[in-house]
Amino acid sequence: EAGVVQSPRYKIIEKKQPVAFWCNPISGHNTLYWYLQNLGQGPELLIRYENEEAVDDSQLPKDRFSAERLKGVDSTLKIQPAELGDSAVYLCASSDSGEQFFGPGTRLTVL
Amino acid sequence: AQSVTQLGSHVSVSEGALVLLRCNYSSSVPPYLFWYVQYPNQGLQLLLKYTSAATLVKGINGFEAEFKKSETSFHLTKPSAHMSDAAEYFCAVSGTGFQKLVFGTGTRLLVSP
Numbered sequence: 183e184a185g186v187v188q189s190p191r192y193k194i195i196e197k198k199q200p201v202a203f204w205c206n207p208i209s210g211h212n213t214l215y216w217y218l219q220n221l222g223q224g225p226e227l228l229i230r231y232e233n234e235e236a237v238d239d240s241q242l243p244k245d246r247f248s249a250e251r252l253k254g255v256d257s258t259l260k261i262q263p264a265e266l267g268d269s270a271v272y273l274c275a276s277s278d279s280g281e282q283f284f285g286p287g288t289r290l291t292v293l
Numbered sequence: 294a295q296s297v298t299q300l301g302s303h304v305s306v307s308e309g310a311l312v313l314l315r316c317n318y319s320s321s322v323p324p325y326l327f328w329y330v331q332y333p334n335q336g337l338q339l340l341l342k343y344t345s346a347a348t349l350v351k352g353i354n355g356f357e358a359e360f361k362k363s364e365t366s367f368h369l370t371k372p373s374a375h376m377s378d379a380a381e382y383f384c385a386v387s388g389t390g391f392q393k394l395v396f397g398t399g400t401r402l403l404v405s406p
Contacts, residue, residue: 186336213392222302224383224396225337238393273336280391284329284336 186285194291200262203288207276216259217273264292295320295386299397312371314400316384326367327385379404
């Protein structure tokens with residue numbers, strides 16, 4: 183069974199540019215999570231989806247971050263415009279109400 | 294609110310030695326507790342979890358952890374370290390099942406031959 187797929191794996195952009203990350207969860211998993219992992223830190227939840235609905239987005243900086251999960255499967259996380267401090271790993275995870283399964287992450291570098 | 298504290302950002306052991314990674318938690322409700330491992334450039338993988346059943350929890354790769362309410366601890370141990378255990382380990386807590394995980398800052402385990 184395929185795990186959580188994320189792309190791209192690495193992204194380098196200049197500040198003020200937009201960037202988007204894509205996540206394909208494990209088939210059948212209704213819950214999808216986006217996490218931010220800064221260097222030397224543990225993951226921090228940005229947003230959680232139950233099917234198409236964002237049920238917890240309290241930690242998502244809504245001035246520049248947005249996310250969507252159309253059709254309740256794939257999800258996209260966008261940053262516009264990116265800032266230097268956004269350099270981090272962005273992790274996607276999915277679950278079927280139990281254990282969370284994590285993807286390999288997208289490492290973003292903002293120059 | 295829930296939080297975890299991982300003592301020691303780095304732990305070094307020799308191959309074959311005991312591994313002990315420390316985690317203390319704070320929770321206003323009975324917690325669920327987790328240990329995850331992260332290898333370089335990979336996502337997190339669940340090692341084991343405590344969900345209010347047995348206090349001694351056995352996980353994958355020979356790891357285990359013991360829930361001690363009196364000490365608010367959930368330390369991770371392995372009797373004999375292997376080179377392949379070198380990775381970053383994260384303790385996490387949740388007060389609402391598996392969903393709202395709060396992670397610690399991680400401990401990097403270094404294993405020398």
